[in-house]
Amino acid sequence: MSALLRIALLSAWNRRLTLGLTVLAIALAVALLLGVERSRVAARTSFAQSVSGTDLILGARTSPVQLMLYSVFRIGGATHDIGWDSYEAIARHPDVAWSIPLALGDSHRGFPVVGTNAAYFEHFRYGRERKLALAQGRPFAGLFETVLGAEVARRLGYRLGDRITLSHGSGAPNLAEHDDKPFTVVGILAPTGTPVDHSLHVSLEAITAIHLDWQGGAPIPGVRIAAAHVEKFDLRPKTLTAALIGLKQRAAVFKVQRDINRYADEPLLAALPGVALDELWRVVALVEQVLLGISALVVAVGLAGLVAVILASLGERRRELAVLRSVGAGPRHILALLALEGGGVTLAGIGLGLVGLELLAWLAGPLLEARLGLTLALQGVTLAELQRLAAVAATGMAASLLPAALAYRRALGDGLTPRL
Amino acid sequence: MSAALAVRLTDLRFRWQAGAPCCLDIPSLAIAAGERVFIYGASGSGKSTLLGLLAGVHRPEAGYVEILGQDLGQLSGSGRDRFRVDHIGFIFQQFNLIPYLPVLDNVLLPCRFSRRRLAEARRDGKSEQAEARRLLEALGLEGQLLAQPAHRLSVGQQQRVAAARALIGRPELIIADEPTSALDADRQDDFLDLLLEECAAQASPLLFVSHDHRLASHFTRELSLAALNRASLP
Ligand SMILES: Nc1ncnc2c1ncn2[C@@H]1O[C@H](COP(=O)(O)OP(=O)(O)OP(=O)(O)O)[C@@H](O)[C@H]1O
């Protein structure tokens, strides 16, 4: 058998270029197949982690998915605010343990600004019951103080004591600037892998203060209220974008949700984050299916390439296989030879694909984590992946046996006469 | 008795394709064990085809082929492959070496697929590699050359490798299809000496096709294919 292995190796080495390209094609296909699935899982985990500690999301009446997207993930904007009085009434609900008010709508160089209060640092939970931690500094206390998410500080290179100005609205630069009221960085949060990393946090009063001389999204002409004078005004917030709510007992969640949705003074919505996420995934599922389908097709193309290469090489190897037969190699030898090659190429492709994927996760992982909050950590192969890889390997083996069968059905004399 | 015969043919007919004219039509041919037969005939007359039929490379359209007491018609394709490697040393006109395998590996191929040939090659207590080296050396191939892949060899060198491959493991019947066509006079003599010596040591019958009639004196019998073959070829 070792002699056969030697022949297989020497023969493969003799055709290393085509075989190498086939290995590469299979590697790319495998990397894509697993990569798509891993990013899908990573996206789901990262989304689920961001809302893990919240029982209900309170906001103006809209769709639960939309409410969750703008309040937790800061994707899109709120169409309506809710009244501060309504929020306070809900916060006093006997089943509510804590609540975090959120006032959104401003930004700093593309990063969203969150107006909130001390409850944010105390009650916000992400991942597995994890609390926010400050890497440096302290929570905001004064009016024009801000606490930065880890990514904001890292990407913009801010340090404690830096002074920054906020822009009205989110997104594009050259928005109207609140440049007359700069903020001082007093704290920087530790990384969480959630949208918190991409946010700047200020007090609710600060949000009111920078909008004192504004109306309808633009400064009121001729009215300038200097930063030093804002303290004279009533800075208590009048409206709010949303609030995150934690309950004393999870069991009460549907009761509280019903109470909020029936709130008489204002149309309110209480969304269950888990349900909203499921709804979101149902929407996204189609896209995921398409992606998965595409990657399956790519794998099929890779394997078809393998069969094509083996079949093409069969013409090339017609003589070689006939010579082996003429010196006594039986069907099982020829079969073993081709299966060895097909299996080797498939396994090499799978191995290379896995290594490539891990390498990519290692190289591009930090970037993805920073940009998208996706954690594509180096990971072992999961059972589901193993099943897919086994399917790829089995197909590759089967594909390589087809030429083996063909090789033996040819007449020996046919292969022994060189074709001119 | 057929057991004493190395080759027995009756009413053999062969054509290359259905509808093509008959290539071979041989009423009978018998070669006894220990005979050394020189076969000659015009180019394209069917000498290689006949040898291929005797070695089970081709299947006859009709007729009976018996080699060393074995009816080839009874064997399957892979059965004939196994029978050939176990019992016949065949030097193909086209050599049929595996181009990427080193010379030594090419010579050892029959030992890899036939236990019988391996056991015979090791008979004097040597390794099969030593036996391969002995044969190659007798044919003037040694040293660095043995590690070279076959496609780096000259045509004459390739022919000698093919000869060594046919002789290793002392097959009971040796069939050589123009084995000296690419050799110079000295090499031809070396080769013939070795071939006849090996056959004599084993009392193996030898079928030898050649255009070079001067070699005929080394053989016990001369066969003209034209006289044997009833099929008239253009
Ligand atoms: N692979 C093949 N397919 C079809 N016809 C073939 C094939 N090989 C040989 N023939 C035909 O069979 C006839 C005999 O060929 P063969 O090779 O046996 O001749 P030969 O006597 O060995 O000639 P040479 O002395 O040139 O080697 C030729 O006329 C040729 O046309």
Ligand SMILES: [Mg+2]
């Ligand atoms: Mg010929």
